[in-house]
Amino acid sequence: MRPQVLLIFQTRFEECTAMLKGVAHFERSHQLWTGFLDDEARAERDPQWVRSKKWDGVISRHTTPALVQTCAELKLPLVDLNDTELFPGVPKIRPDNVALGHLGAEHFIERGYQHFGFAGFGNHGWSRERRDGFTEALRLAGKHCAVLDVDYPGDLTPFWDTQQIDALLGWLNRLPKPIGVMACNDMRALQVIAAAHAGGIQVPEEIAVLGANNEPIRCELSYPPLSSVSPNAFQSGYKAAEVLAELMNRQKPASLDLRIEPAGVATRPSTDVLAIDDRIVTTALSYIRQKACVGLSVDDVVKAAHASRSQLEKKFRRHLGRSPQAEIRRVQVAKIKQLLLETDYPLKKISEMAGFEHVEYMSVVFKRLTGDSPGGFRKRILLKRA
Incomplete structure (x- = not known):
């Protein structure tokens, strides 16, 4: 009988869809599963939902303490794809955020920039890791970076967005030009571009803007379209399926915290220019x-x-x-x-x-x-x- 695998992914997020493609690729080429897609992530908040059927394994992008506890009580193998804190005993697959920041810095250095900025969320570990990777690569190249970190409230509302655009504009006005600015993710990068537009600052000629996560819809809706570092969500999904297969075969994974190398920079017009002071x-x-x-x-x-x-x-x-x-x-x-x-x-x-x-x-x-x-x-x- 085929293993019954519960997949907890909200498919309205493009990253989740890419991860699921990686899971499907592993399943087709290695082991036949019967996968059930919980695309509303109900299992993360409703223990009875998980208990309603006998599963052989779970892969979750939306892992919560309640889900971890339920899986532990049921002795159900769980692989976590959420880029947050580690849960004891639960294998986690997440981006190598420091390497992602390094790629962002190299992208700007290759284009001849001498001034750099980073806009992130100080209350999220993944954002701090990306910031640290970006600033570390610049420091090794003998460069300095201006940083603006704020706390993300957990919900993007028009009021908060307007507040952030005003704050970012004040920050951008104080920075030397031309400058390369990396944001912790694509949403934050769009706020940087909106702030530049509000202040009459040309993108990318005066401020080149680079996002992270490479969400195609967000990136293409931007003007100019947004360059972004791609974290390789497909490979994350593939590796998660590989680890779950090991767990279901009662094998111990090599590591409980696996980092996936980023795929590279998807270059679009927001950075597709050299740093030119003319x-x-x-x-x-x-x-x-x-x-x-x-x-x-x-x-x-x-x-x-x-x-x-x-x-x-x-x-x-x-x-x-x-x-x-x-x-x-x-x-x-x-x-x-x-x-x-x-x-x-x-x-x-x-x-x-x-x-x-x-x-x-x-x-x-x-x-x-x-x-x-x-x-x-x-x-x-x-x-x-x-």
């Missing part, structure tokens, strides 16, 4: 980012930057190592890649959305800059994900 160049880059995919010429950029064409060309070559036209194409190709990966749109529609009148010309430009055709690029990446 108003003409930053204005031109901002304009290109906004208009490249709606039909844009270099003459349009020259007018927006209030510079001569030769002056703009020289400044772009000096700061970026490429021409304004090449930057327009770079932004267009980035848009094409995004649409190829995140939608099933035909090439004709993608061509229109990226600012190309003819799909054939889009394909020529894409292949010249990437070495691959749009169709070949889409197929290759999707095969990797399968």
Whole structure:
């Protein structure tokens, strides 16, 4: 008989969905289970709910002391995916938050930033770990970091959000520019961007903003779209299933506190720029980012930057190592890649959305800059994900 496994995940969170994909991948390739998905996490608060059926094991993203106690009383193997304190005897799988902070710092250092900030939640251990990783990597590189930590009340309300945007704006106004600011998660990063907009501060030209957790919906709803460090939720789910299989086979896991290395930085426009202290160049880059995919010429950029064409060309070559036209194409190709990966749109529609009148010309430009055709690029990446 197949083991009966209870999966406690609120699927309205994208991270939970990614974790469940990791669990499913392990189950398909190693051991057949019958999984029951509690996608409202009722089991975390209702002991009778857990007792209503005989389970062989539990994987929970929403672990509470009540759930731990119930599983202990039932001698039911439990694997915890919540990034909070350890429960005695319960294996925990969570992100390597220090490494995640390190990646954020390296992302900004590679782009030439000399000034750095971190906005986090001082009352949460995972946020403090990310902050410490970020500041440690900067310190090892001989850099200083400004920190703004506040207590998160546990619920994002419009009133609290407005308060935070005001406080963040006051903080941002005191910081030197250009600066790279990392936030403890994507929600906090969106508050940093909102504060910058409220103060007329350009993102990313004056303040580049990096989030963490890489929640695609939050990141794409942002303007500009938010870069974010991805904690590798898929691997967390896979490892949780592996540990539960060991527990159900009466094997002892190697560790009760397993840290998962982050997957990397998903770079989007909020940090996709070099640290440049030149108003003409930053204005031109901002304009290109906004208009490249709606039909844009270099003459349009020259007018927006209030510079001569030769002056703009020289400044772009000096700061970026490429021409304004090449930057327009770079932004267009980035848009094409995004649409190829995140939608099933035909090439004709993608061509229109990226600012190309003819799909054939889009394909020529894409292949010249990437070495691959749009169709070949889409197929290759999707095969990797399968």
